[in-house]
Amino acid sequence: MSTQSHSLNVGITQPFPCSYLDDHQETLIMLIEPETNAQTYYPTLLANGFRRSGSQVYRPHCEHCQACQSLRIPVKIFMRSRSQKRLMNKNSVFIIKISESIGEDYFSLYQRYINKVHSDGPMFPASKKQYNEFIHSDWNKPLFIEIYDQQKLIAVSITDQLFTQQSKTWSAFYCFYDPDYQTHSLGKFAVLTQLRLAIEHQIDYLYLGYYIKTCQKMNYKTQFNPHQRFIDNEWVSFN
Template identity: 80%
Template sequence: MSTQSTSLNVGVTKPFPCSYLDDHQETLIMLIEPEVNAKTYYPTLLANGFRRSGNQVYRPHCEHCQACESLRIPVSAFALSRSQKRLINKNSSFIVKIAKTPHEDYFDLYQRYINTVHHDGPMFPASETQYNDFIHSTWNQALFIEIYDQDKLIAVSITDQLITEQSKAWSAFYCFYDPDYHANSLGKFAVLTQLKLAVEHNVDCLYLGYYIENCQKMNYKTQFNPHQRFIDGEWESFQ
């Protein structure tokens, strides 16, 4: 019995200031020519700790830091907590729609979100060029899960679809929402919405990107249980 293997070309960036931890330097390993290789190999790369940004596919590769841990939720095993049930009830009047292509009004919502919620981050100030380069991909198939308060668009979850003969996974690529709805915890509600839809679409796992223990903005991800984290090349389960 033989096993096929494939070699992919990658490169390593020079160190640059970390986006998540103060006084840290970050280095990335990048897939070369993603427009050629990513469509075929991204499901495998995602399962090995990689993520995408626009067309680019990357993974943290920091010599003295392993704080970034990919996190995913086995959809069929997920169980709602009491606080998550309360949040769903609180937002029960919101309407959820799924689009296969982005709408023109997304950017205004994205701009308000970045300039308000992430005004201290590397994506500030939001621009249309930066938005297009970040959101769009020539090789990736995404769903755009929209949340409305009556006729008002208040949140968008961009969700990558990774479908192979062996598995069906979704990746929560990015969520942006109306800052005026801070009390509705739309970031957490968007994940709960993705999980509900994932059950309906027979999805095996929902990837939530990186968890970083000492980054407060990332800590909410461990509230979805059970979940798995990619540590030292293996997926470990957490309750």
């Protein structure tokens, strides 16, 4: 934590079924009144294992489980693997655009992604209400990194920008893509695209959310090296 001390009001949820691990219960610490506190303190909270969902800011607080580990990539020392270089070459025909506003065509893409790729998850079936609550934030204005196949939108990476006097940070909030492009590994390609752009923008860290060793859908995050994981309130480096 920072050497300066600040008091923030937080609450703890009641246990509920874990979104990632079967037969587990999940408990969260939630920031109270994020609309007044989050914009100022989210960079520090992010660096201490918190994430956002819509306007809400939270961190897992499970009594008997420490499986969730926040993961970030030090952008300046990131090294692409051979397979990542091949993926970038394979997808080099795609067009990358950056927007500061939500596109009208995002929801249809998001809906197809959730309903086909995450039909076993808590966000299924995708609805406009759930999408709006998840994507929109009262205090945060992210970048939307769009990937196109010619004129067709095939992926969107929602990327939070967190700038302080000490660091410039990006956080990969969420990515959704066209399920018909599974062979192009658009999820991994989106992260590699974020990293390429982060280098251009002189970003210090790219946060990828939580990593859970036994959750197959999250294992890809450890393929970006070197990276750091937040374990026992400390950032631990992995190569």
